[in-house]
Amino acid sequence: MIKSTKSVINRSEEIFSSLALVLMTGITVVQVFNRYVLQNSLDWSEEVARYLFIWAVYVGCSYATQMNRHLEVTVIRNMFGGKFAKPVTIAAHLCTLVFCACATFWGIKFIQFLATTGQKTPALEVQMYWVFLSVPVGLGLMALRTLERLWGVITGKYDPSIMEIN
Amino acid sequence: GPIVIKLAHPNVPQHPMGQAFEKFKELLEERSNGEFRVDIFDSSKFGNFDSVVQGLQFNMLQMGSAGTANLSPFSDEFLIFDLPFLFPDYPSTDKITDGPIGKNASKALEKSGIIGLGYIEIGFRNLWNNKKSVATLEDAKGLKIRSTPSKAHIATLKSLGMNPTPISWGEVYTALQQKTVDGIDIDLNLAWHNNFPEVNNNVTIVNSFYSPHLVMISKRFLDSLTPKQKELVLTTFEEVKLYERKLIRDGEKEILANLKDKGVNVTVLTPEERARWQKATEGVYKKFEKRIGKELIEQAKATIAE
Amino acid sequence: MDMAIILTFVSLAAFLLLSVPIGIAIGLSVTVGMTFSDLLPYEFLIQKMVTSLDVFPLMAVPFFIMAGEIMQKGSMAQRLLAVSRSLVGHITGGMAHISVLTSMFYGALSGSAPATVAAVGGIMVPAMEEEGYSKSFSTAVNTAAGCLGVIIPPSVPLIIYGTTAGVSVGDLFIAGVIPGLFVGACLMLCSYILSKKYGFTGSGKRAPVSEVLSSLKSALPALMVPLIVLGGIYGGFTTPTEAGVIAVVYSLIMEGIFLRTLSWSKIADVFKGTALTTASIFLVVATATALGQILLFYNLPNQLVDILTGISDNRYILIPIILVFLLVMGTFMDALANILILTPLLLPVVKHLGMDPIHFGIVMIVTSSMGFLTPPVGVNLFVGCSISNLSIEKLSVAVLPFLLTMVLALLAIVFVPSLALWLPGL
Ligand code: NA
Ligand code: NA
Numbered sequence: 023m024i025k026s027t028k029s030v031i032n033r034s035e036e037i038f039s040s041l042a043l044v045l046m047t048g049i050t051v052v053q054v055f056n057r058y059v060l061q062n063s064l065d066w067s068e069e070v071a072r073y074l075f076i077w078a079v080y081v082g083c084s085y086a087t088q089m090n091r092h093l094e095v096t097v098i099r100n101m102f103g104g105k106f107a108k109p110v111t112i113a114a115h116l117c118t119l120v121f122c123a124c125a126t127f128w129g130i131k132f133i134q135f136l137a138t139t140g141q142k143t144p145a146l147e148v149q150m151y152w153v154f155l156s157v158p159v160g161l162g163l164m165a166l167r168t169l170e171r172l173w174g175v176i177t178g179k180y181d182p183s184i185m186e187i188n
Numbered sequence: 189g190p191i192v193i194k195l196a197h198p199n200v201p202q203h204p205m206g207q208a209f210e211k212f213k214e215l216l217e218e219r220s221n222g223e224f225r226v227d228i229f230d231s232s233k234f235g236n237f238d239s240v241v242q243g244l245q246f247n248m249l250q251m252g253s254a255g256t257a258n259l260s261p262f263s264d265e266f267l268i269f270d271l272p273f274l275f276p277d278y279p280s281t282d283k284i285t286d287g288p289i290g291k292n293a294s295k296a297l298e299k300s301g302i303i304g305l306g307y308i309e310i311g312f313r314n315l316w317n318n319k320k321s322v323a324t325l326e327d328a329k330g331l332k333i334r335s336t337p338s339k340a341h342i343a344t345l346k347s348l349g350m351n352p353t354p355i356s357w358g359e360v361y362t363a364l365q366q367k368t369v370d371g372i373d374i375d376l377n378l379a380w381h382n383n384f385p386e387v388n389n390n391v392t393i394v395n396s397f398y399s400p401h402l403v404m405i406s407k408r409f410l411d412s413l414t415p416k417q418k419e420l421v422l423t424t425f426e427e428v429k430l431y432e433r434k435l436i437r438d439g440e441k442e443i444l445a446n447l448k449d450k451g452v453n454v455t456v457l458t459p460e461e462r463a464r465w466q467k468a469t470e471g472v473y474k475k476f477e478k479r480i481g482k483e484l485i486e487q488a489k490a491t492i493a494e
Numbered sequence: 495m496d497m498a499i500i501l502t503f504v505s506l507a508a509f510l511l512l513s514v515p516i517g518i519a520i521g522l523s524v525t526v527g528m529t530f531s532d533l534l535p536y537e538f539l540i541q542k543m544v545t546s547l548d549v550f551p552l553m554a555v556p557f558f559i560m561a562g563e564i565m566q567k568g569s570m571a572q573r574l575l576a577v578s579r580s581l582v583g584h585i586t587g588g589m590a591h592i593s594v595l596t597s598m599f600y601g602a603l604s605g606s607a608p609a610t611v612a613a614v615g616g617i618m619v620p621a622m623e624e625e626g627y628s629k630s631f632s633t634a635v636n637t638a639a640g641c642l643g644v645i646i647p648p649s650v651p652l653i654i655y656g657t658t659a660g661v662s663v664g665d666l667f668i669a670g671v672i673p674g675l676f677v678g679a680c681l682m683l684c685s686y687i688l689s690k691k692y693g694f695t696g697s698g699k700r701a702p703v704s705e706v707l708s709s710l711k712s713a714l715p716a717l718m719v720p721l722i723v724l725g726g727i728y729g730g731f732t733t734p735t736e737a738g739v740i741a742v743v744y745s746l747i748m749e750g751i752f753l754r755t756l757s758w759s760k761i762a763d764v765f766k767g768t769a770l771t772t773a774s775i776f777l778v779v780a781t782a783t784a785l786g787q788i789l790l791f792y793n794l795p796n797q798l799v800d801i802l803t804g805i806s807d808n809r810y811i812l813i814p815i816i817l818v819f820l821l822v823m824g825t826f827m828d829a830l831a832n833i834l835i836l837t838p839l840l841l842p843v844v845k846h847l848g849m850d851p852i853h854f855g856i857v858m859i860v861t862s863s864m865g866f867l868t869p870p871v872g873v874n875l876f877v878g879c880s881i882s883n884l885s886i887e888k889l890s891v892a893v894l895p896f897l898l899t900m901v902l903a904l905l906a907i908v909f910v911p912s913l914a915l916w917l918p919g920l
Contacts, residue, residue, distance in 0.1 A: 039773065040765040043556060050553070050739040054732070061332075063353050065339060068550055075556065075772075076547050079780070082773025083517075091770045092515035093778060093876050095869065095886055099513045114514045121518045124525065125540065132537040139245060139300040141238075142261040145337055150238070154544050194791070233790065239545045246541075248534050356550045361656075365667075368732065383656070 035085040035163055042078035046071045069145040073153050080160025087118075087167040099182065108175065111182035115172040122165035129158030190225040191417070193409075195251040196234035196243070197401075203381045204435035205253065205308060205401065206230050212428040220420055245301040247408040253308065253401045256293075257338045263296030265289070267480045268488055270340035271473060273466035275398045278437055280492040281309070285400050289488055294402055301407045305425050308432040310375050310399040311440060316388040317371025318364070323392070323455050325349065325464055334360055334372040343472045344396065345373065348465060364388060375399065376440045385450040393444075393456040394465065403429070499792050502527030502785075510870050516886075517777030519870075524785050533791055539784050546783035547776055550735060551606075555775065557738025558609045559877075560768045561745050562616025565716065567760045568749030573713035580701035580709045587689025589625050590635045591682050593618045597639035598678040601646035607829075607866045608775070608873040609738070610643030611636060615881050627694050629882055630892035635685050637878035637889065638896035639678070641863035644829075646674030651862060655833050655855045659841055665918040666855050672913050673856050677903045684899040715748045771880040778876060786832075802843065809847040813908060816840060817861060821901075824865020825872070832862050849911075856914040860904050867893050867900075 030037070053067035086092050099110045136151040143150055174180040195212070199205045206228075213226035234240060234249060237258045243249030259266040268274070268289060275281045284290055285307035294304025315322060315333070322328050328350055335341045335352035345352035355363050363369050364387040371388055372379070373396065379385065403425065410418060447454050457465065477485065505526040509519035521539065528534055585591065597614045615636035622632035644651050647667035656666045689695075710717070719741055732740060750756045756764075802819065806812050820840075823832050837858065844854045866874035869890050878893075879886050907913050 036766055036769070039769040040762070043560070043769055043772065044765055046553070047557070047560065047739060047742055050557075050736070051743055054736045054739060057353060057736075058732075061351055063335075063342070063351075065337060065342060065354065068337070068354065068356075071553065072548050072550055075553055076544060078556075078769060079547060079773050079776040082769045083777050086770050086773045086777075087515075089770060091774055091880070092517070093774050093879060093886060094513045094515050095510045098511050110512055114512045117509060117512060117514045117522060118518050121522045121525070124536070125521065125543075128536045129540045132540045135245070135537070136242075141241065141300070144258065144261060147261065153548075154540065157540050157543055227793075229790070235542070235545050235787070236548065238548070239541065242541050243538075246535055246537060248538050359551060 035081050035088065035167075039078045039082035039085050042074045042081065046074040046078065049074070066145045069143060073143075076153060077156045077160075080156040081163065083160050084163035084167050087164050087171065090171070104182075107182040111175050112172065115168050115175065118168045119165055119172070122161040122168060126158040126162040126165065129154065129161065133158065190222055191413075193224060193226045193250040193421075194229065194234070194243075194248075195226055195253075196229040196232075196240050196249055197253040198232045198255075199230060199378075200381055201228075201230050204377055204432055204439050205310075207435055208308065208428050208432035209253075211431055212424060215428065216421065216424045219424065220417070223417070224421075241302070244404055244406045247406045249406065250409045251305075251403065251405050253403045255310065256307075256400050256402055257336060257341070259293075259297070259402060262300065263293055264479045264481070265293035265296060265484065267340065267476055268293070268484060269398060269400055270338055271476065271480075271485070272340070272344040272396050272469045273462070274488065275312075275395075275492065277395075278433075281398050281400070282433075283491050283494065284488055285309075287491060289484065289491065290400075294404075297404065298407065302404045303407050303410055305403045305405050305422070306429050307400040307402055308429055309436055310401060311377055311436050312395040313373050313375055313397040313399065314379075315371065315373055315392040315394050315396075316379060316384060317390050318367065318388045319370050319390070321390050321392075321453050321455050323457070324461055325468060328392075332370045334363060334369045340472060340476055341373070341397070343475055344469050347469045347471050349468075361387070373397075376443045377436055380439075380443045385447060385452045389451055390453045390455070391447065393454065394462070396465070496531070496792050496794075498527045498531035498533070499789070499794055501530050502788070506870070515774075515777070516870060516876075517774075517779075517781045520778065520781040520785050524781065524788055527788060527792075531792070534788070539781075542784035542787060543780040546780050552776075552779075554606060554735040554738045555609050555612065556768055556772045557735065557742055558613040559616065559771050560764065561719070561738065561741040562612050562881075563764045563767045564742065564745040564749055564756070565617055565719070567764055568745070568755040569753055573709075573716045577706075577709045577713045577717075580706045584700050587685045587694050589618070589622045589627055590631070590685035590689055590694070593622070593632075593636050594639045594642075594678055594681045594685060597636070597642045598646060598674070601642035601644075601674065607640045607643040607863055608877045611640030611874050611877040612771075612881070613741075615640065615878060619878075619881050623882075628692065629884055630888055631688065631692060631694070633878045633882040633884050633889055634892035634896060635681070636881075637874045637893055638867060638900070639681055640874045640877070641860075641866060641900065642674055642678050642681075644863050644866075645670055645677055645856075645860055647671065649859065651829055651833055651859050652855065655837055655858055659837050659851050659855060661851045661855065665852050668918045669852050669856050669914045670859065672917055673860060673903075673907050676907070676913060677860065677900060680899050680903040681896060684896055688895060715753065719744060771877075774880060775873065775876050779873070809849075812843070812847060813849070816844065817857075817904065817908065820858065820861040821864060821868075824862050825868040825870070829862040829865055829873075832865065833858060850915060852918060853911050853914045857904070857908055860900070860907060864897060864900050864904070867897050 049067050049071045053064055057063050099107050133151040133154050136154060137149070141150040142148060143153065171180065175182055195209055197205055197209060201210065209228050213228060216224050216226055234243060237254055240249060240252040240254055244252055256266045256269040260270070290307055297304055315328065317331055319331060320327060325348065328348055330349065330351065332351045332353055333345055334355045335345055337354045342352045342354065353369050355369065360372065361382060364372060364384060372384065413421065444454065473485065502523050506519060506523035509522050510516065514522065524539055525536065528536060593614060596618065597610055600610050600614050615633070618636050619632045623629055647670045649670060652666045652670060722740060722744055750761070802815060805815060820836070823836065841851060841854065845851065866872050869875060869886055875886055875889055875893070878884070878889050
């Protein structure tokens, strides 16, 4: 079962962000049911749904890198019959890598700061940094996925000139 | 260049709070001979409550105003303002906000890098609805009322027999207009400045909750000022604080006088009836007694009774 | 102008041209600006990236994306297609007209333009492609028609404008009805002309009544969706976000249990697809909100308004200048940020020129809805791209004729105030 373990790791962002969305939907369904059928509003549901949404977005960013589904302006990459596709894509990946690394670093610093102030979320009263953790985790993973793609472009595994673009 | 104070608040510029901060800008810039410049970010342009608090802590923002209901994660003492029917009138609210209870609560913020300057206000909450004229507890029964996410607010509306429905502020007007809810529990000034009289034609003057706002300043910023500059900021704020409260209270009188022209049916609870409503919400006190502290509640009641 | 602002925009252009993901490019340019301005610590960006998404009404977008994915993976798109074919398949550009009409109908229940693109476009784009319409044209007409989501009430930006400008939101909603229908009609005219040019003729012969009826019957579960959502919102039962989640549940039950068109693996694909689309859209929304905030701190909007009023005092010179300014701001700024920042600054100017604040609100909403159609920050474009896998520049070009049509419609709305003010004046 080594193969399946590996595929779970390889699909971790996909599984996490999809599940977060499923949970977010489920909780909102419960909220609507409580409000309109049981006539009894929940005070935690909206907050949980919002935080799941934020986590789904940032972990989903890494998944979107893996699947090459980010929104990009691909004018130059596709010009001249894709002659500059490889160097442009490498440069773009390096820029993305820089930002993801910075955001991960600042994100961790911000979380440390939040831990010292002890700020809590209003309804659930859990530490606020659990919400902000989504940025360094999601963009940290995105940095790894970008590295993976960068390596693929350099070694020729992915051909950026024929890559399906968004 | 001048020392820039970025100041954030959640209300529209025409609201008394917006007018008061405009006055603060005018006075501080004039009195400091341009040493200070105040940039106001109204209508939550700086972001939500978390943005404001974190902004102050990081000195991204120098001043900000927030409702005390949001501040309870910092200190349970702020929950005293979440208790229904605690205050009979405005003089009694001033005793608490300007007195030791209000000052103690705001001190709790200091360890997280924020100094509380003092309290301005939103006003007393009243019951608006589009169904019927509400004069008694029985009339209010079953009304679906938009509430804030505050646990005490929800518990209060429930114990009054209503069905509280938390809806985020941005969706409130549409929810009222499309009758997702029957009404809202809100003060006169905010109701007026957000055009609620267009969509709710009944208001009952209940004076259930008093909603203060704490004006906060970044500790990093305040520490960076000379004693003279600090003094100027503090005294100017003190003056503006009183000005804001006057605008709110005068505004309420004026709005009450104008509501009839807008086709709004105004009902005032009789003192006997208000006492019944107060009695119905005693359970809310029990529920929050442990967190707020029985002593603090007693102290507040004694201060008000003085 | 501040050096930091210039660097922010120059670097943004450079990163975008390098094909850096748009959200990352904006984040990088904000970082560059912050490095050269010393205005804020870098942590501000992290803070904005979280708080800008911490907004419940935004969740209507993933819900409508999800519902669209379900109906697309299931059979509803095909069922609707059968109805469309039987009803207007014979008219030139019939499917494009269906797209615009559905968006108008859907606009009456959604307050958001990208959610309208996701909901209507998610169904119509694949259906149009199947009918032989080009991918770029199909996506463009749906992307443009999504603007009706915010012009036709209810509309989140209109509510924000109303509270910012201190005018009646009720009047604004009433004022938005005719301009919304008007813009919709203009978009249909544009689709007709384009379809004629490209030869999207349709079948040419009208379907028999029996076929219309049978397709209607088979599409009833799909036709119920707008009814449930519309009924929920206009009946006052639900907010748009809740209506979105109801649409998800309804379509899941319909497709999964009653029609049995969804396998477990298809359901998994729905969630994966939603996760990808949601992430790619909201990374941009998050950093773009931070950019809007930073520009506000640089005092850029104020500086630009000073320049504006320095030019002229004549309304026929200044109003077109303001329109161009709004359109330019709309290219790289979020619509809500634009409305919040610019309304207090521009309102005194337009009042001075004798323009009614309600009228200006409608103008502002139509203009900022066009911002949804222009790169680099055009949310409708992003949704459109994710639906069709079309590149952003290809879609931007394909949407140009519709954008031009909307500019003409906007000019009519600006210079014929009664389009907006007649209904609320009754
Ligand atoms: Na709409
Ligand atoms: Na744009």
